[in-house]
Amino acid sequence: MSHARRKLTAVLYIALGIAAPVGALIAATSALDLQKARHHHYHELGDAFKTVRDQTRAGTPDMTKIKAAAQVINEASVDQGRWFPHGTGPEAGKTRALPEIWTKPADFKAAQKLFSDAAPKLLAAASAGDLHAVKSTYGDLGKACKNCHDTFRGPEDHDH
Numbered sequence: 001m002s003h004a005r006r007k008l009t010a011v012l013y014i015a016l017g018i019a020a021p022v023g024a025l026i027a028a029t030s031a032l033d034l035q036k037a038r039h040h041h042y043h044e045l046g047d048a049f050k051t052v053r054d055q056t057r058a059g060t061p062d063m064t065k066i067k068a069a070a071q072v073i074n075e076a077s078v079d080q081g082r083w084f085p086h087g088t089g090p091e092a093g094k095t096r097a098l099p100e101i102w103t104k105p106a107d108f109k110a111a112q113k114l115f116s117d118a119a120p121k122l123l124a125a126a127s128a129g130d131l132h133a134v135k136s137t138y139g140d141l142g143k144a145c146k147n148c149h150d151t152f153r154g155p156e157d158h159d160h
Contacts, residue, residue, distance in 0.1 A: 031085075031092035038083040038097070042074060048072035049142075052122070056135050063129050069128035070119075070134075073141070077119035081114055096154045108152055114144035 047116040051069035055061045084101050099106045125133035 017038040022047075031087045034085060034088045035095050035097075036156065037091055038088065039095075041079070041083055044072060045076045048076075049145075052126075052134070052138050056138060061131055063126065063131070066134055067126040070123040074119045074123040079111075080115065084108075094157070096156065098152050100155050101152050108148075111144075111148040111151060114139070114147055118144045 035056055050068040052066055052073070055063075055066045055069075084097065086102060089095065089102055118137065119138055122134065122137040122141055125137050
C-alpha cells in the first residue's frame with residue numbers, strides 16, 4: 001500500500017471513529033469519572049424510588065409517574081452490572097462502594113440479581129395500573145436494595 005493510500009485509510013478510520021479499539025476508548029475514561037457516573041446513576045435510581053414511594057402514599061397516586069419511575073428502576077437493574085468495573089473502588093477515590101464488591105464478586109452478583117429479579121415485577125405492576133401490586137413489589141424491591149447496601153455499601157460520609 002502506498003504512503004498516500006495508508007494516509008487516506010488512516011484519515012478514513014479516524015473520520016469513522018474506528019481508529020482506536022473500543023477498549024482503548026473505555027480506558028480513556030478515568031476510574032474517578034466512572035465512580036462519578038455510578039454515583040449519578042444511583043442518584044437517579046434514588047429519585048425514581050422516591051417518586052414511587054411518594055406516589056403510593058398520595059391520596060390520588062399518579063400511575064403515569066409511577067410507571068416512568070418503575071422504568072428507570074428497571075433499566076438500572078439491567079445496567080447495574082456495568083457500574084462497577086475493576087479499579088473503581090476505594091483505590092480510585094472516595095466512594096461508598098466497599099472492596100467486597102470486587103473481592104466477593106459471586107456474592108455481589110447474587111445481591112444484584114435480587115434487585116434485577118424484583119425490578120421487572122414493579123414495572124409490570126405499574127404498567128398494569130395495579131396500585132396494590134405496585135406497593136407489594138416496591139416493598140420487595142426495597143428489601144433487595146437493603147440487602148446489597150448492608151453488605152456492599154459503606155456508611156454515608158457526613159463531613160461535607
